[in-house]
Amino acid sequence: MEKLFEKDTLATAEAWRKEGREVALATVVETWGSAPRPVGSHLVIDGEGNFEGSVSGGCVEGAVVGEALEVIGAHQAKMLEFGVADETAWRVGLSCGGKIRVFVEPVE
Amino acid sequence: MDAAILSGLNAERAARRAAILVTDTIDGHTRLVKKAEAAHDPLAEELARRFRSGRSGMLEDGRTFLTVSVPPAWLVMIGAVHISQALAPMARMAGLDATIIDPRTAFATPERFPDVELIAEWPEEVLKTRPLDAYTALAALTHDPKIDDVPLTAALEAGSFYVGALGSRKTHAGRIERLSGAGVGADALKRIHAPIGLDIGAASPAEIAVAVLAELIAALRKAPAGESGAA
Numbered sequence: 001m002e003k004l005f006e007k008d009t010l011a012t013a014e015a016w017r018k019e020g021r022e023v024a025l026a027t028v029v030e031t032w033g034s035a036p037r038p039v040g041s042h043l044v045i046d047g048e049g050n051f052e053g054s055v056s057g058g059c060v061e062g063a064v065v066g067e068a069l070e071v072i073g074a075h076q077a078k079m080l081e082f083g084v085a086d087e088t089a090w091r092v093g094l095s096c097g098g099k100i101r102v103f104v105e106p107v108e
Numbered sequence: 109m110d111a112a113i114l115s116g117l118n119a120e121r122a123a124r125r126a127a128i129l130v131t132d133t134i135d136g137h138t139r140l141v142k143k144a145e146a147a148h149d150p151l152a153e154e155l156a157r158r159f160r161s162g163r164s165g166m167l168e169d170g171r172t173f174l175t176v177s178v179p180p181a182w183l184v185m186i187g188a189v190h191i192s193q194a195l196a197p198m199a200r201m202a203g204l205d206a207t208i209i210d211p212r213t214a215f216a217t218p219e220r221f222p223d224v225e226l227i228a229e230w231p232e233e234v235l236k237t238r239p240l241d242a243y244t245a246l247a248a249l250t251h252d253p254k255i256d257d258v259p260l261t262a263a264l265e266a267g268s269f270y271v272g273a274l275g276s277r278k279t280h281a282g283r284i285e286r287l288s289g290a291g292v293g294a295d296a297l298k299r300i301h302a303p304i305g306l307d308i309g310a311a312s313p314a315e316i317a318v319a320v321l322a323e324l325i326a327a328l329r330k331a332p333a334g335e336s337g338a339a
Contacts, residue, residue, distance in 0.1 A: 014118050017111045025109060029133065029173045030166050040164030040175055077136035103133050103173060107109050 009042040009053035013107055022047030023107040024068040028055050032083070033098035043102075047072050055102050056082070068104050077105035109138040116140045121177055124241055126159050129175035133166075161329070179243040180205050181269070181328055186231055186259050187249035188215040190313035191274070191320070195247065196224035198321050204245070209234050211255065231259040245270035245324045247304060251279070253286060261287060264296040270327040272304035272320060301327075 010025075017023045026043040028035070036057035043053040043061060045068035055064055060082045071078050083099025113129070117140055120127040126143040130151065146155045154167065154174075162178040183199045185192040188210035199206045200223070207225040210216040216228035227234050235258075240246060246263035248256035251274060260283075263271045273283060280302040287297060305319030306326075 010114065010121070011118055014111070014114050017114070023111075025114075027131075027173070027175060039166075077133070079133055103131070105109050105131070105136055105138075107111050107114055 009044050012052050013042075013044040016044065016046050017107055022072045024071045024104055025107050026053075026055055026064050026068060026080075026102050026104045028100055029079075029103045030101040031098060032100075035098035035100045037100075043068075045069070045072075056100060060100075060102075064102055064104065071104045071106055075106050075108065077103065079103055109136075113138055113140050117177060121179070124179040124243065126176075126178040126243070128155055128158060128177065131173045131175065132171060133173050134171045179241070181243050181245060182207065182241075183245045183247065183324070184209065184240065184259070184263075185247050185249055186210070186256055187251075187274075188212070188217075188221060188226065188228075189249050191249050191316050192247075193220060194314040194317035195320055196221060198317055200224065202321060202325065207238075209259070210250065231255065231262075235259065235262050240266040240268050242267045242269060244268040245327070246272070247320055247324075248273040249304075251275060253283065257283070257286060257290075260300065261290065261292055264292060264299060270301070270324040271299055272301040272323065274304045275302060277303065 013023055013025050024045045026045065028037055028039050028041045031039055036059065037055055041055050043051055043055045043064055045051045045065050049065055049069060051061065051065050055061065064080065067078060067080055080102045117127055117129060120142055128141045129138055130141060131138045141149050141155060143159055146152060146159065149155055158174055158176045159178060162176055164174055164176045166173050182205040185195060185208045188208050192208050196206045196208060207227065208221055209227045209229065209231050211228060211230045213228045216226055218226060240263050244263065244266065246259055246268050248260050250256050256273060260271060260273060273280065275283065284297055301323055305316055306323045308319050310316045310319040
């Protein structure tokens with residue numbers, strides 16, 4: 001029977017790591033307003049910029065991937081914030097007007 | 109996060125066991141708390157609530173994030189009957205995995221159950237390879253002790269979060285007598301919801317399915333007596 005689950009991002013993160021890829025994991029840790037993805041949603045990114053999963057349904061993935069590459073390079077976790085109030089800071093926003101915080105950490 | 113912690117979490121998930129990642133978002137330190145070890149954790153009370161709600165989230169300190177991983181709830185219906193024809197699609201709509209087990213091949217036909225996992229075997233055989241667990245709800249719906257009693261007992265032993273059995277109070281009295289005679293303890297027997305379903309005056313199979321689904325969601329989401337503050 002086909003299950004209704006989303007693709008297993010955490011399993012992908014582990015598999016990529018075992019292949020020897022550099023990996024960062026992004027997690028939605030807080031949301032305000034009508035954020036598109038719930039708290040706990042994951043995006044996994046490798047050192048080449050490949051990614052799987054979703055933290056915003058497409059709105060800010062590009063920016064998160066960019067930050068993730070820095071996180072991988074610096075071996076240092078980082079908190080990101082996206083939303084209408086932060087357009088000048090990030091130049092990307094959530095079309096729905098919500099606000100999210102995303103924690104990005106290296107897996108190593 | 110240490111790659112070994114990620115592997116540890118994935119191993120718990122694959123085994124249908126609950127676990128929580130505790131991440132300090134300031135210093136990046138992460139630890140894995142398996143459910144079996146959670147009672148002795150400094151965050152035990154918070155973790156217990158999270159295991160029940162299944163919700164990830166930031167603690168009030170604004171820096172500790174909990175990634176909560178609980179297995180998807182799995183509804184096992186014993187009996188390919190009218191109620192399960194209605195209950196299976198409702199359960200899937202509510203986000204549950206659903207399986208129907210009935211050894212009577214005349215009942216368990218794919219035509220009657222197009223969109224749900226259907227197993228036409230004896231429950232005791234199925235449960236050997238697909239054991240029930242704490243995140244399972246069992247609904248015994250056949251009225252036939254030869255089919256219902258074994259999985260009922262198995263669900264009680266596994267600590268399944270919901271155990272319900274169809275049948276009148278009189279039928280249930282007979283069931284209690286049988287299971288008690290077979291060595292099931294009195295406290296365990298009290299956990300059986302019977303007659304099955306919330307008392308909403310349900311009459312048709314679909315209405316009974318609503319009553320059962322509501323009762324099992326309450327068992328899944330509401331804190332037991334004495335515990336408050338669950339999300």
